[in-house]
Amino acid sequence: MIRIEQLHVRYRTERGEVYAVRGIDLNVKQGQFFTLLGPSGCGKTTTLRSVAGLEKPTAGEIYVGDEIVFSSVKGLSVPPYKRDIGMVFQSYAIWPHLNVFENVAFPLREMKKRVAQDEIRSRVRTALSLVQLEGLEDRPAPFLSGGQQQRLALARALVREPRVLLLDEPLSNLDAKLREETRVELRELVKRLGITTLYVTHDQLEALTMSDVVAVMDGGNIVQEGSPVEIYRAPRDRFVANFIGLSNFLEGRVTKVGRLGEVESSGATLKCVLPDGVATGDSVIVVIRPEDLNLYTGAATQNDNILEGKIEALIFMGDTLECQVAVGKQIIRIKLHPSSPAARGETVRLQLPAESCRALRA
Amino acid sequence: MGETLRLHLWQHGIFLLILFLVLAPLAFLILGSFSTARLPGDFSLDAMGLVNYIKVYSDPGTFEIFSNTVIYVAGSTALALALAVSLAWLVERTNMPGKVLVYAGVPMTLAVPGMLQAMAWVLLLSPRIGFINQLLKDIFGPETPIIDVYSLGGMVFLEGLRLVPTAFLMLVPLMRSMDPTLEEAAAVSGARPLSTLRKVTLRLLAPALVAVMIYQAMTALEVFEIPGILGLPAGIYVFSTKIYAIVRTATFMPVYGQANALAMVYLFIAVATTFFYTRMIGRAERYAVITGKGYRPRQLDLGKWKIPALGCALLFLFLSIVLPFLVFLYASFLPYLQAPSWNVLKALTLKNYRLLAEYGEVGSALKNTVLMVGATATATVVLSFLVSLVVIRSKFWGRKLLDQMAFMPHAIPGIVMGIAFFWLFLKIDFLPLYGTIWAISIGFTISFLAYGTRSMNAALLQIHKELEEAAYVSGAPPWRTMWRIFVPLMMPTLVGVWIWVVLHAVRIAGMPLMLYEGPKNQVLAILIWNMWDEGYVPAVAAIGTLLMIVLLLLTLAVRLLGFRRQTMQIGGT
């Protein structure tokens, strides 16, 4: 539904050139909820705006539906107002001089084919009820709360029933509680309508809970693309592992290859999942999530993949207790139940389940 | 694609239009300065040369003009600054009572046209007819020394008064936002209030004061009406009036080339000061003693000086608005000009007003003025809006240049602009513009473009870019977006600029005088000028009274509508 091929965007500024997007390829299928996730300044917004036509890429091709909307080779660039899209901006961009009704009616009034008054009224009402803003039609737009503005922006983006919906951090201006509720609502709404959605966020939780597919971006490139589970369970490199969730990193050297190979690290031998094509003697980084580790104060029930260490710090975080264990020179973080009896200075043993340890090429 | 192309055409169209409107008159002005032909617009090569320059700059009279101009500009700027600093300091940093009167009253003085104010003071202080002088003679006998307003001193005094409101409006926010701890530090170090004022407050304000000073000096340099009314009759010339005299005095065959040559130096000074000013502004911002925090500055207790201070402030308002208005009001009911007395009060008449209604030229001048002012204000608003849209909101290659072009006419004195357009319209005679009100309209529009685009740029920058982009992705092409998003969001600025232009176009006489041909393009300002010249003083008073009332109401409207930013930039003439 949205296809991007070899997209490059460079900005020319007074202080030289900014190479914001460096050759992105992606393909969003009909009805998919596709998220671009990455740290600030990695080029997410630029990519999204290129799809909308608000930014003119330096090179590449963009297709929306079956239609080609941008091609540097063909010298083609369909202006935004002729693309079949709806968009929600980070600031919501609610026009302050129009009331709620007129904000939503705006796209209908700008349609090529004139829409009759009655139809405008009924379609605006439908759009407003989708986002639960019925009854606020006459309210001047500046008199809406943040959450209401966000929903109004969504209604305005949906009212033309576009085939593609573009969302740029639409939840970032909401407070934490509201953001959580809206995440679920928003995904359900677009899924119900079957609209293909391209979503931009730097919030990993949003990306993981809402998306069908997540593309993690860094420095203008897509570094990994996959389902939320894949991205979380099998990060392809250190950046992704670090950016999404908490990870422990153990440096080591491969001593035995195989699907479950062996890596020597911190004086111990760890069984772990090796990437394809590594050879004995290669240096690797073993990644393990804090919630996958087991901590024993007495004897361990298993003898495999054991590291010994001392508890350095305990941080109470409400639903979990983060425990930092010094193993050799490294600190390993573990998530424990808050009522766990661990104490500072105690010598403990950590057990790393082999299936949860993933070695990445260093 | 077609729409993108159309957008490009539009942008280039505006770019070329502004380029032409700004550069063409200047080109003709410069060419004309080398032309020795007796007829303007004749640039045949055999009649070109440096003769004009030699003639003008070897004339000892020119040196006198130069020194007059320096005295007049320096004197009025110094006076204005001293008054404005005192007033701003009194309202912002002391506990003087009645501040509201000053806050409200000082900007209102902008509503009194410079020409009318000068005339009012002539009625008070001219050697022969001046009411005050007559009073002095009545009391002390005919031999007493009198105050002659037809002098450099008179010009300095009046222009000094006229420059106060703009300087005041520029200074008040500075005084208000100055960090009071800096002064408090001086106070706890043992400095007395007055030496704190001198050693800390004024020092901190110095960069900003210099910026205000240059701005005011430019205004004084440019103003035509005050030296025109007060200097011309006594043969005291400054640059602006000399240029006018060369072209417009009927006794000689006009020597346009010489006027142009004189205008060159004038143009040069103006452009150089603007350059200096813009650099100065940058520096003033870098000093950054002024912070944006909203603290309440310490207020000096004036003690027993409270009432005298208020008295001085009110005296300024009295001299600037009340007195000129009263003089005009009084004179407008006179059968013939005479000083106030009991006998006169009985003879007051409405005859002058009746005369105005019957006098044909008033009607046509009024019609011309309304058309000219309306066209100017509308054209300025539309053109500035389009220029600013391109400058702020497009990626058009020439947007920076366009912005500078729109700002440049600000540096060019009205009288120079007038003479430049005079040449232009004579030359492009395939357009029947010469001698019409539209010629005046075009000249004014270019002059006001700088103000218009400054205001619109600022307003456009405040409109979040996503409000515009949301319209595009909602399917609105650029011109629909302009119409449905920008125009309504900018409405306060559009109206504000419109009123500002009306206020100025209606009262400036300099440029219209250069483009004036006869009754066909006579506007109110010229009519007043001519009637004054011919001595119809009570009739002038009647028109002036009405004009002042209208302008006061308009100024009031601007304030009430809350265009504070615009009003703060109103320059005085």
Ligand SMILES: Nc1ncnc2c1ncn2[C@@H]1O[C@H](COP(=O)(O)OP(=O)(O)OP(=O)(O)O)[C@@H](O)[C@H]1O
């Ligand atoms: N108009 C512009 N001119 C110059 N550089 C720009 C422009 N817009 C973006 N950039 C630069 O391009 C890079 C990518 O910006 P982009 O807005 O796409 O980041 P982002 O991933 O959306 O970040 P964020 O999460 O902070 O919104 C950044 O380095 C940014 O500074």
Ligand SMILES: [Mg+2]
């Ligand atoms: Mg962004």
